[in-house]
Amino acid sequence: xxxxxxxxxxxxxxxxxxxxxxxxxxxxxxxxxxxxxxxxxxxxxxxxxxxxxxxxxxxxxxxxxxxxxxxxxxxxxxxxxxxxxxxxxxxxxxxxxxxxxxxxxxxxxxxxxxxxxxxxxxxxxxxxxxxxxxxxxxxxxxxxxxxxxxxxxxxxxxxxxxxxxxxxxxxxxxxxxxxxxxxxxxxxxxxxxxxxxxxxxxxxxxxxxxxxxxxxxxxxxxxxxxxxxxxxxxxxxxxxxxxxxxxxxxxxxxxxxxxxxxxxxxxxxxxxxxxxxxxxxxxxxxxxxxxxxxxxxxxxxxxxxxxxxxxxxxxxxxxxxxxxxxxxxxxxxxxxxxxxxxxxxxxxxxxxxxxxxxxxxxxxxxxxxxxxxxxxxx
Amino acid sequence: xxxxxxxxxxxxxxxxxxxxxxxxxxxxxxxxxxxxxxxxxxxxxxxxxxxxxxxxxxxxxxxxxxxxxxxxxxxxxxxxxxxxxxxxxxxx
Numbered sequence: 431x432x433x434x435x436x437x438x439x440x441x442x443x444x445x446x447x448x449x450x451x452x453x454x455x456x457x458x459x460x461x462x463x464x465x466x467x468x469x470x471x472x473x474x475x476x477x478x479x480x481x482x483x484x485x486x487x488x489x490x491x492x493x494x495x496x497x498x499x500x501x502x503x504x505x506x507x508x509x510x511x512x513x514x515x516x517x518x519x520x521x522x523x524x525x526x527x528x529x530x531x532x533x534x535x536x537x538x539x540x541x542x543x544x545x546x547x548x549x550x551x552x553x554x555x556x557x558x559x560x561x562x563x564x565x566x567x568x569x570x571x572x573x574x575x576x577x578x579x580x581x582x583x584x585x586x587x588x589x590x591x592x593x594x595x596x597x598x599x600x601x602x603x604x605x606x607x608x609x610x611x612x613x614x615x616x617x618x619x620x621x622x623x624x625x626x627x628x629x630x631x632x633x634x635x636x637x638x639x640x641x642x643x644x645x646x647x648x649x650x651x652x653x654x655x656x657x658x659x660x661x662x663x664x665x666x667x668x669x670x671x672x673x674x675x676x677x678x679x680x681x682x683x684x685x686x687x688x689x690x691x692x693x694x695x696x697x698x699x700x701x702x703x704x705x706x707x708x709x710x711x712x713x714x715x716x717x718x719x720x721x722x723x724x725x726x727x728x729x730x731x732x733x734x735x736x737x738x739x740x741x742x743x744x745x746x747x748x749x750x751x752x753x754x755x756x757x758x759x760x761x762x763x764x765x766x767x768x769x770x771x772x773x774x775x776x777x778x779x780x781x782x783x784x785x786x787x788x789x790x791x792x793x794x795x796x797x798x799x800x801x802x803x804x805x806x807x808x
Numbered sequence: 809x810x811x812x813x814x815x816x817x818x819x820x821x822x823x824x825x826x827x828x829x830x831x832x833x834x835x836x837x838x839x840x841x842x843x844x845x846x847x848x849x850x851x852x853x854x855x856x857x858x859x860x861x862x863x864x865x866x867x868x869x870x871x872x873x874x875x876x877x878x879x880x881x882x883x884x885x886x887x888x889x890x891x892x893x894x895x896x897x898x899x900x
């Protein structure tokens with residue numbers, strides 16, 4: 431079977447997801463300006479330990495091989511290690527994303543002693559100024575300390591996860607060198623206009639010239655750098671980048687959010703892309719196999735305005751979430767279409783008129799709080 | 809290294825195989841690789857390897873006709889490279 435027909439098979443959906451992201455909590459010690467889930471404060475409706483274990487039982491029965499855990503900051507949850515151990519004990523490998531705040535020496539050793547566990551430390555600048563402008567003051571030092579602790583504990587190959595913005599494109603070589611220094615693997619992903627990122631995308635997303643830079647850099651280093659296949663819209667430049675060249679939303683990918691809602695992918699937390707909830711009768715399996723939304727995403731999709739473009743086979747029209755939250759039609763070009771085919775449409779969409787992300791757990795603005803002599807926000 | 813009809817193989821103990829419409833997905837918990845088994849007959853053969861003395865007897869038992877053996881040898885060679893299958897130690 432050729433690679434192309436395999437992609438066609440994948441578009442019809444798999445019996446279970448191969449890339450399932452599960453955000454354990456909306457609570458977070460940071461307030462990154464591009465947070466996909468607008469995290470900050472815990473939600474009272476978040477899954478309990480028992481409910482979370484039941485979801486893991488479902489995933490085990492579906493033979494899900496591994497899950498990507500995120501948040502919020504997942505290590506904030508008191509049952510974090512309990513769930514980690516339960517998952518791995520059930521044959522479900524875990525890769526979790528963290529800002530590193532809670533990886534002290536003792537936690538690093540505990541993590542290093544576990545099997546089937548990958549860790550992804552988020553870092554959006556090799557220097558504190560670049561990183562902290564996006565992720566918050568002190569967050570660079572926090573990540574470096576966590577990486578030092580993991581290295582000292584002989585964790586092995588963790589991942590350094592970078593969201594590429596116009597301010598760090600020029601640092602890709604330095605990120606690679608940093609990863610090499612730690613014996614880590616570099617992962618770079620595309621900035622999405624989701625969550626708080628919907629408000630900051632216009633200022634942060636790479637320029638057209640930088641997109642070319644990313645593409646060229648990935649062609650040179652792609653085999654050793656993870657991307658979550660998130661740059662497939664750049665394939666329109668020519669030679670395909672490594673990975674599956676398709677949108678996996680609802681087909682091979684999905685998101686479970688902290689309150690159990692299941693979305694088509696981690697970048698579309700919005701009612702329009704909500705397939706169901708793990709608390710519904712039939713649990714996650716029924717949502718994955720039978721929800722109207724996922725079944726419709728597995729139908730052949732129209733190329734729409736891109737049908738006449740010679741590059742459509744290469745870029746597949748790009749990312750559904752990026753189009754949705756910038757107010758573009760889903761069957762047209764990606765907002766970062768390298769041919770510039772979305773530029774005109776984007777220029778006439780009034781700021782603020784694109785769909786708003788579905789939920790917001792951001793903390794109250796800290797500046798206001800700092801001015802108060804006594805915190806009255808509790 | 810090429811697989812021969814006389815090779816003695818088994819699924820790698822760190823690999824899980826999940827059937828899908830196109831064949832199956834295999835996941836290697838050690839190297840974290842996801843591998844596609846692109847034909848249901850290859851899946852049947854891979855899962856039967858352990859129950860037969862060697863590759864040839866496995867292919868026969870699974871009803872794979874001789875004209876298809878070369879393509880199965882190629883598939884198994886590739887699966888050995890990606891550590892989905894490995895040499896089985898003969899015990900006893």
